[in-house]
Amino acid sequence: xxxxxxxxxxxxxxxxxxxxxxxxxxxxxxxxxxxxxxxxxxxxxxxxxxxxxxxxxxxxxxxxxxxxxxxxxxxxxxxxxxxxxxxxxxxxxxxxxxxxxxxxxxxxxxxxxxxxxxxxxxxxxxxxxxxxxxxxxxxxxxxxxxxxxxxxxxxxxxxxxxxxxxxxxxxxxx
Numbered sequence: 001x002x003x004x005x006x007x008x009x010x011x012x013x014x015x016x017x018x019x020x021x022x023x024x025x026x027x028x029x030x031x032x033x034x035x036x037x038x039x040x041x042x043x044x045x046x047x048x049x050x051x052x053x054x055x056x057x058x059x060x061x062x063x064x065x066x067x068x069x070x071x072x073x074x075x076x077x078x079x080x081x082x083x084x085x086x087x088x089x090x091x092x093x094x095x096x097x098x099x100x101x102x103x104x105x106x107x108x109x110x111x112x113x114x115x116x117x118x119x120x121x122x123x124x125x126x127x128x129x130x131x132x133x134x135x136x137x138x139x140x141x142x143x144x145x146x147x148x149x150x151x152x153x154x155x156x157x158x159x160x161x162x163x164x165x166x167x168x169x170x171x172x173x174x
Contacts, residue, residue: 002167004167005053007160007163007164007166008156011160013149022148024155025151028155028158029121029125029151032066032114032118033114033118035158035162036114037111039162040063040111043059043169047172047174048060050168052164052167056164058103060102060104062161064105065093065102066110067114068091068096068102070114070154070158071117073121076137077124077125078124080137081124085136085137086137087137088137089140090140125151128147132147133148135147
């Protein structure tokens with residue numbers, strides 16, 4: 001049986017990646033907002049408020065989660081690029097998803113935010129050198145990680161959540 005939590009499989013980082021793999025992941029990050037916009041196009045309010053799996057977030061919460069998460073990642077990249085192994089601050093994403101604007105807010109606000117954010121983020125990513133991708137930050141719960149790992153995580157993350165919506169639509173016949 002398909003695991004509805006991981007429609008593209010769980011995140012499995014590679015210890016090292018090539019320059020070509022980096023470029024592909026940057027491309028995936030760049031295209032995430034357009035893919036998300038395409039998946040939610042034409043969904044009505046009831047569909048937006050449908051959980052992508054039993055016990056999961058609604059489509060609306062997923063849409064709002066993406067810029068929340070990716071804003072945090074963008075800041076983490078900039079901290080790692082400008083400070084020596086900064087310790088970043090985690091956030092309670094499940095609680096953010098329960099705030100009123102994430103449960104009921106218009107999805108277009110988050111789509112516009114995600115589009116602008118990803119344009120800026122891609123400029124940063126495309127300007128980075130291999131030495132930049134080797135820079136580290138410290139996550140209080142997950143320890144030291146380099147920007148290559150974060151690049152892999154967020155390329156996966158966008159595809160992961162877009163796939164939640166695509167698979168829900170397919171299951172529901174939307």
